[in-house]
Amino acid sequence: MKRFFSLIFLIGVLLCGCAKASEPVRQTVFCMDTVMDLQVWGKDAEAAIQQLTNKLNTLEHSWSATNPDSLLSRINRGEAPELTQEQAQLLARIEALSQRTDGAFDPHLRALSEAWGFYGEEPSVPSPEEITAALAQSQWDLGAALKGYAGQECADLLAEWNVDRAMLVLGGNVQTYGEKPDGSPWQIGIQNPDGGDNLGILCVTGTASVVTSGDYQRYFEVDGLRYHHILDSKTGYPADSGLRSVTIVCRDGLTADCLSTALFVMGLEKAAEFWKESDDFEAVFVTTGGAIYATEGAVLSGCSYEVIAR
Ligand code: ADP
Ligand code: MG
Numbered sequence: 365m366k367r368f369f370s371l372i373f374l375i376g377v378l379l380c381g382c383a384k385a386s387e388p389v390r391q392t393v394f395c396m397d398t399v400m401d402l403q404v405w406g407k408d409a410e411a412a413i414q415q416l417t418n419k420l421n422t423l424e425h426s427w428s429a430t431n432p433d434s435l436l437s438r439i440n441r442g443e444a445p446e447l448t449q450e451q452a453q454l455l456a457r458i459e460a461l462s463q464r465t466d467g468a469f470d471p472h473l474r475a476l477s478e479a480w481g482f483y484g485e486e487p488s489v490p491s492p493e494e495i496t497a498a499l500a501q502s503q504w505d506l507g508a509a510l511k512g513y514a515g516q517e518c519a520d521l522l523a524e525w526n527v528d529r530a531m532l533v534l535g536g537n538v539q540t541y542g543e544k545p546d547g548s549p550w551q552i553g554i555q556n557p558d559g560g561d562n563l564g565i566l567c568v569t570g571t572a573s574v575v576t577s578g579d580y581q582r583y584f585e586v587d588g589l590r591y592h593h594i595l596d597s598k599t600g601y602p603a604d605s606g607l608r609s610v611t612i613v614c615r616d617g618l619t620a621d622c623l624s625t626a627l628f629v630m631g632l633e634k635a636a637e638f639w640k641e642s643d644d645f646e647a648v649f650v651t652t653g654g655a656i657y658a659t660e661g662a663v664l665s666g667c668s669y670e671v672i673a674r
Contacts, residue, residue, distance in 0.1 A: 388531075495601070
């Protein structure tokens with residue numbers, strides 16, 4: 365009898381282990397201070413998803429700004445730990461993206477985020493002196509870049525496995541991989557900053573990163589004023605650019621993440637100019653007035669919006 369139950373149990377495990385072609389293997393992971401939802405379709409989905417989880421945890425372990433044992437914390441303490449080529453390359457690419465955006469994306473604002481209390485339980489408005497002191501420091505914070513990089517790394521890993529496609533939701537970041545069997549595009553909702561139904565649907569084909577930065581993702585309120593976590597290094601205050609959110613579609617995850625933050629800080633007008641001079645991304649903007657703007661290569665449905673053309 366015992367053996368019979370064991371056999372049933374074993375068959376059960378085996379059935380769970382091999383995903384049907386049409387059903388994804390799905391896993392939820394808490395990593396990088398956010399909930400991640402991983403869905404992978406295909407023969408090797410189970411094994412691939414395990415490797416993705418390991419990758420995400422390894423990246424967090426290296427680049428967390430809050431874990432005192434992380435590589436990043438050691439660099440921030442003035443130590444000079446040895447970096448792998450991949451790690452050195454990541455920091456160099458991040459610096460280059462900061463330069464490309466003229467500092468709107470600034471990966472050295474850790475002390476400023478800390479002064480606002482965004483790392484802790486009780487954020488509060490710092491004094492002007494505290495802001496000046498924090499701006500004078502230059503400590504790494506990859507909070508605006510790491511999830512995008514991680515999504516890209518995951519997509520690159522998936523290419524080494526026999527998997528058909530994947531949809532990875534890493535907090536406000538979406539990484540798609542591969543094509544849907546019927547050739548239809550992936551559909552990604554543009555969130556309403558005030559909650560409720562999505563404002564519209566963004567369609568993307570194949571492997572892409574879709575990253576949103578918004579003032580509704582992390583914030584606190586004092587006396588009816590909202591203070592959010594995307595900071596302007598020119599003022600030391602939350603960026604007050606007239607935007608509620610920016611969504612970037614790009615073939616490269618790191619670029620998508622850095623640009624979503626940068627264009628949020630820039631505001632619509634500057635961001636549109638920046639897009640006109642670029643050729644590697646599309647963008648969707650939601651303004652404080654509730655209007656939606658999209659660059660001409662972005663495929664949006666389910667909402668009315670104004671097209672930004674070259
Ligand atoms: P989220 O982390 O919600 O996905 P972002 O990608 O826009 O949103 O990153 C915001 C985070 O990046 C902040 O929590 C902070 O750690 C850091 N940060 C804040 N302002 C900037 C900035 N101007 N440039 C780069 N990083 C920033
Ligand atoms: Mg970002």
